[in-house]
Amino acid sequence: METLRERKKQRTRDALLRAALELFVTQGYEHTTVDEIAASVDVSQRTFFRYFASKEDVAFFVPRLTEEHYVEAVRRRPPEEPPLEALRRSVLDSWDTIEQAIERYVPVELFLRTYKMIEATPALFAAHLRRQSETEEEIARIVAEREGVDPDRDPRPRLVVAVFGAVVRVTERHWSVGEDFSVTTIRQLTASYLDQVGPALTGNWREG
Amino acid sequence: METLRERKKQRTRDALLRAALELFVTQGYEHTTVDEIAASVDVSQRTFFRYFASKEDVAFFVPRLTEEHYVEAVRRRPPEEPPLEALRRSVLDSWDTIEQAIERYVPVELFLRTYKMIEATPALFAAHLRRQSETEEEIARIVAEREGVDPDRDPRPRLVVAVFGAVVRVTERHWSVGEDFSVTTIRQLTASYLDQVGPALTGNWREG
DNA sequence: GAGGCTAGTGACAGCCACTGACAGTTGACA
DNA sequence: TGTCAACTGTCAGTGGCTGTCACTAGCCTC
Structure with missing residues (x-):
């Protein structure tokens, strides 16, 4: 958690996690796409998969x-x-x-x-x-x-x-x-x- | 199991089942595609999914x-x-x-x-x-x-x-x-x- | 503090499981 | 034998997931 880089990463990860869970519990797991999660944090889908091995993994x-x-x-x-x-x-x-x-x-x-x-x-x-x-x-x-x-x-x-x-x-x-x-x-x-x-x-x- | 149609269906289903299991146990589940199973029985992939709800389902x-x-x-x-x-x-x-x-x-x-x-x-x-x-x-x-x-x-x-x-x-x-x-x-x-x-x-x- | 290094990212192309729509074919049955 | 319904193939599309490659932004050294 030292460098700016690391803090940025942490923030992206947290944001993805929060966004994913929020979407899952409101509209359901199956009805939430990874694109949607990524979009709501404003990163590419590819980046999502660099933080979490799979959609399941976030959950x-x-x-x-x-x-x-x-x-x-x-x-x-x-x-x-x-x-x-x-x-x-x-x-x-x-x-x-x-x-x-x-x-x-x-x-x-x-x-x-x-x-x-x-x-x-x-x-x-x-x-x-x-x-x-x-x-x-x-x-x-x-x-x-x-x-x-x-x-x-x-x-x-x-x-x-x-x-x-x-x-x-x-x-x-x-x-x-x-x-x-x-x-x-x-x-x-x-x-x-x-x-x-x-x-x-x-x-x-x-x-x- | 009366009509010809029903017998044909049964035969396709059995063939798909056998082919799938055989492929699964020889080359592994993940390394077997549905296309492969269908091809080895000479039906379209679409037909496979009319007999089995999913790849998992055959297993x-x-x-x-x-x-x-x-x-x-x-x-x-x-x-x-x-x-x-x-x-x-x-x-x-x-x-x-x-x-x-x-x-x-x-x-x-x-x-x-x-x-x-x-x-x-x-x-x-x-x-x-x-x-x-x-x-x-x-x-x-x-x-x-x-x-x-x-x-x-x-x-x-x-x-x-x-x-x-x-x-x-x-x-x-x-x-x-x-x-x-x-x-x-x-x-x-x-x-x-x-x-x-x-x-x-x-x-x-x-x-x- | 300029420049090189590299971690992190986006864009793109592609694989595979699965689905809907539509059209063609083949058994069932009168 | 002709009509109808069941079955199938084709095609196009979606969503999860991966590889690749070029680019940018933070880091580190001199």
Whole structure:
């Protein structure tokens, strides 16, 4: 962020990001062309593609921040904690502290609406799931490391991480279709769902 | 399959499907153009798109069969079975009986290689995950129905189905990178992983 | 502070997936 | 056998994305 050149670049990137997200959430992802985004920032389409690898890539700029934030939280957990407990605390802590990280780039409110848009747009939702699965692979390796097992011989790290991720995804999905979307809401929902999953798996639903 | 016209259509469709999968698995999905597929069956590109909604769509023709097969298996489970047990038996039964259904369209071996290709191609893998999540939504509704709960008020159906699906996905992924790919192998792997997930979630990994 | 260097950009041409419109052809069926 | 409908090919166009090339504006050295 030293030279004028770098500041200019940063400004162009930020402008493209903001413009893209704004257009996406107002008129929809599919109905927004890259030409449109570039034009609204007054650069050529070619320049857009020098900042973002693809149209999809812009949409996931902020989600990428939150994923990294989460992974870092997992890394920082004390190693004596059982895996599930470490994961649980990591997600909840992440939701508590993510807002500052986001606000540096876009208003949190815009991010939340982007998130909803991703869940509602099939092409983006697919990409979202794939990204999550990549994150899970990373987390599985961290868990394996913590527990001192080889993830390619012992399936437990990937199993635990996948099961945990599944619960998080159900939560997000529920949150994304609801009215009340705030960071607080999804945090509470996550905690609640994580509490319910144990009984749901083992319990008999048809008794009081 | 009565009239000549219908038989001709069927033949074109089958030829396109076979040609596409063959090209995909030999030279890769990304390196295969729709023009190439159409040319190798001697029809116009336009005709290809009259049979398949998209290039992606051909790749998932057979997976779609297996998904439907699985959903049907779940529907047929006796209602007194606990949810997890019903799901478990459904996947395993599906793997036992799927081969006939596939063989009507393509050789099972080609299907298995297609499956590996899907797992190895990011764009297809993303689509695969989205399709699975749609299937899970359907299954969740079936489970909710069986248990007599409202899936929009009670999160348990979606939770159980998502957790179960996560285990299946870890299994598939493991299978897809391995050497030994046969239907028998993935069936056994699935059974084994399902057995391990309970202990992995609750147990302490660091003791004997 | 003049001049060379280079990162960043725009303009243009081209590939590929996909779509709409229209016209030609070929089976279905009376 | 002639009419109708289904199926197909051709063509033109859009949108995402990439390579190339020339140009400009900020940087850095002497």
